[in-house]
Amino acid sequence: MSLNFAVLGAGAGGQTMAGVLSSQGYSVKLYDIDQSKIQKLNALGKIVVTGKIECEGTPALMTTDLRAAMQDVDVVMVTTTTDAHRTLADQCAPYLHDGQIFMLNPGHVGGALEVAHVIRDIHQCKADVIIAEAGDLMYACRMPEVGTVFQSGLKNHVEVATLPASDVTRLLEILKPIFANLSPAKNILETGFEGGGAMLHPIPSLMNVNRTDSGEPYDYYMSGITPSVAKLVSACDAERLAVCRALGLEVPSLVKSLQKIYSLEQEDLYDLLQHNKAYVGLKSPSSLNHRFFIEDTLCGIVPLASIGQMMGVETPIMDACINIASVVCGRDFRAEGRTAERLGLAGKTLEEIYEMIS
Incomplete structure (x- = not known):
């Protein structure tokens, strides 16, 4: 089956996806709002993928024109930061048509719910x-420079879910031959709410905000997360687990997840992080616009706290994190973020939520 792709977002993940797919003979249109980045890519005329995957690809179009990127495509792969999902869904809704796939890579907490609410409820889009949403970006990659991406590995197992869940069979019939690492999750609660990654970002970043303000680089995990900061992260994770239980999900703690991913044995979060060689040397945020402050608050902490409030679960650490981040960053993260209302969940019972996603 010959498929035409639009890849929305030309960061490391988007350039990797566009480069790999176009090298395999697929027609790919790469879109980004950053005009200078698109100009550089067009001047280069190709994307070079290095590392575990070695290839060169030339997308059919690299553009800042979303309408042009969406024209005559079968699969829309969204690889932007997750805080851009709502805007993209709003902008893409008029161009969607029957049989198309609109996939978030990844969705974070509530991504598919948010874009479905925008596309189907607000825009009243009737297209099939x-x-x-994927549970994670399927490529482990970074971008040394525009047009060159380093691929440290293709993740062997990436869960994907659809909204409604019954569409996942159709999705995999189309995408599994291309992305063999995709496997079906039960529903979007599994892909969106089970991961604890967001716990590791806003709180440590806020606890080190003076270093960010002064331009002081530090080893994010080894130096930025002290025993006291780790206690705050663990308390926040306990609230995440309580919200998940209220949603009928039995999910692993952050410690258990990290133990599994990195083959570690330590039971204390601080001790575990200090023994995780994969985290050594990772860069700290260089500004308050970093995704650790913005994306993980808007699309990680806010939806968990909002749904927790709706389900009667107290989340004082998350609430404090949202309030402090809003003051520090000069934004109202609660108003901007993925609240239960923005996810189309406001006022719904647990039974109604499962009926909605099944």
């Missing part, structure tokens, strides 16, 4: 579009 498969809305999907």
Whole structure:
């Protein structure tokens, strides 16, 4: 089956996806709002992928024109930061058509819910579009420079879910031959709410905000997360687990997840992080606009706290994190973020939520 792709977002993940797919002979249109980045890519005329995957690809179009990127495509792969999902869904809704796939890579907490609410409820789009989200970006990559991405590995197992969940079979019939590492999750609660990654970002970043203000670089995990900061992260994770239980999900703690991912044995979060060689040397945020402050608050902490409030679960650490981040960053993260209302969940019972996503 010959498929035409639009890749929305030309960061490391988007350039990797566009480069790999176009090197395999697929027609790919790469979109980004950053005009200078698109100009550089067009001047280069190709994307070079290095590392575990070695290839060169030339997308059919690299553009800042979203309408042009969306024209005559079968699969829309969204690889922007997750705080851009709502805006993209709003902008893409008029161009969607029957049989198309609109997939978030990844969705974070509530991504598919948010874009489905925008596309289907707000825009009243009647097109038979498969809305999907991956639990993680399928490429482990970084971008040394525009047009060159380093691929440290293709993740062997990436869960994907659709909204409604029954569409996942259709999705995999189309995408599994291309992305063999995709496997079906039960529903979007599994892909969106089970991961504890967001716990490791806003709180440590806020606890080190003076270093960010002064331009002081530090080893994010080894130096930025002290025993006291780790206690705050663990308390926040306990609230995440309580919200998940209220949603009928039995999910692993952050410690258990990290133990599994990195083959570690330490039971204390601080001790575990200090023994995780994969985290040594990772850069700290260089500004308050970093995704650790913005994306993980808007699309990680806010939805968990908002749904927790709706389900009667207290989240004082998350609430404090949202309030402090809003003051520090000069934004109202509660108003901007993925609240239960923005996810289309406001006022719904647990039974109604499961009926909605099944």
